[in-house]
Amino acid sequence: MSPISRGFHRRHEPDADPSRVPPGQYVTADFPVLSAGPTPRTALKDWTFSITGAATPKTWTWDEFQALPSEKVTTDIHCVTRWSKLDTTWQGVTLDTLLGQVDHTGTFLLAHCDGGYTTNLPIADVLGGQAWVAYNYGGNPLAAEHGGPARLLVPHLYFWKSAKWVRRLELLDHDVPGFWESYGYNNYGDPWKEQRYAGD
């Protein structure tokens, strides 16, 4: 037998500050990949980002999007499959900035992604510096399997709300469940209240 056992096991980080770990979660140093389908790959020259459902819809090219003011963010992320990752570092554009460039009266949004994934969010949860469209992770361009060229980052909710390969935010005056929300995940997804599944 090999003297070195490279078992498949979760890398627990027992020293993590427990006040930063929501109930039922464990802290991992890894960055697992969770995708409901294959990784789409859109060339930057073909990539656009749009907001629809506004009185004044708006579309940015990749270069226009890069020219928007961006922020560096350090935050903890929490996946409903029970891993949490602390102090992840991102760069992206706040949804305050993006929604500030359209006239709208929306109260909910549905995020649309390459590959067809969707997720829904109340507008109140994406304003006030709570949500970004992030294109850098750990100081590098966001890897395709983690949602590059750009993904939503909504770290105060379970990570399925952080739509990878996001291309369009559809503003709505009513709530429309997204992909996982239609398959039994909680509609809102607060990790601190363990809102994993419908009815939690």
Ligand SMILES: Nc1nc2c(c(=O)[nH]1)N[C@H]1C(S)=C(S)[C@@H](COP(=O)(O)O)O[C@H]1N2
């Ligand atoms: N477009 C798209 N976004 C997605 C998903 C997906 O399948 N497709 N999975 C979600 C889920 S369930 C989680 S936990 C996170 C995983 O992000 P990661 O693969 O970067 O860890 O992405 C979310 N965003």
Ligand SMILES: [Mo]
């Ligand atoms: Mo997830």
